[in-house]
Amino acid sequence: MTATDKAGRQARAAARKATAHPAxxxxxxxxxxxxxxxxxxxxVVAVRIALGEGGGREADKAGAISTVARLPFGEVVLWVMVAGFVALTLWQLSEALFGGLGVADRLETVGRTGVYALICGTLLSVLRAGKATSDDEKSRDATEALLGLPGGPFIVGAIGLGLVALGVRWGHQGVTKRFRDELNLGQMSPRARSAMDKLGLAGYVxxxxxxGLAGVFVVEAAITYDPDKAGGLDxxxxxxxxxPVGPWLLVVVALGLLLFAGYCFGESRWRRVR
Known part of the structure; x- marks a missing residue:
């Protein structure tokens, strides 16, 4: 083993040890x-939008963080969230680099790492400047920048197809309950397992x-060369x-997001964090 290989193994071991620390x-x-x-x-905001009571609020992570900032002791809560999402970012980065995952799982983990890092950035932006750029604006700016590159429409189209594939993957994980693989089932009571199955199914679907729908919009932006076609969560x-189904489809999906929130709370207790 060369000195470089030995140093690399030591660095990987140190990174794994750090992310596995109880703290x-x-x-x-x-x-x-x-x-x-x-x-x-x-x-909650999505349900209110469906019922015509959105009040101009945005149903995305930036809007949710801004809502937290307006709460009593909101700044303290945001700093706690920064610490939590930094830990999530480092954990997922460690899994992506050293977790021995398959290609699809590794790509999804890399994606989660990026999302958590962006959330950290949004949290810090709200703490520093009192506001954050909406997900819609970020998506359109990124799409416009990519469309300006050589082969930009193909890059944007590939990203859109990737989002569609991710949507199918999440739906499949929900229907097949593959999310169970990430939970410490042995620590859960039968009632808790049943509840998490229902929450995970609804939330992942x-x-x-x-x-999937966001991916369709991104593909449309690539075809029409129009970044305004691409939008974020809101x-x-x-x-x-x-x-054609009208706002009731949004209500159903919004309720699914609320159920996924419940799954996240359960996940915070029973998730395998290696």
């Missing part, structure tokens, strides 16, 4: 609970619908209300 484990669980708070707030949810 990091507890912070990651705090982060999972904070994720549940964000999904609960998004779900709802997230799959949203991701635009995707509002599009559900414009379908």
């Amino acid at each position: 990091m484990n507890r912070l990651a669980r705090v982060g999972l609970a904070c994720r549940g708070v964000l999904y609960a707030l998004i779900g 709802a997230r799959g619908v949203i991701a 635009a995707t949810l509002r599009a559900l209300a414009a379908t």
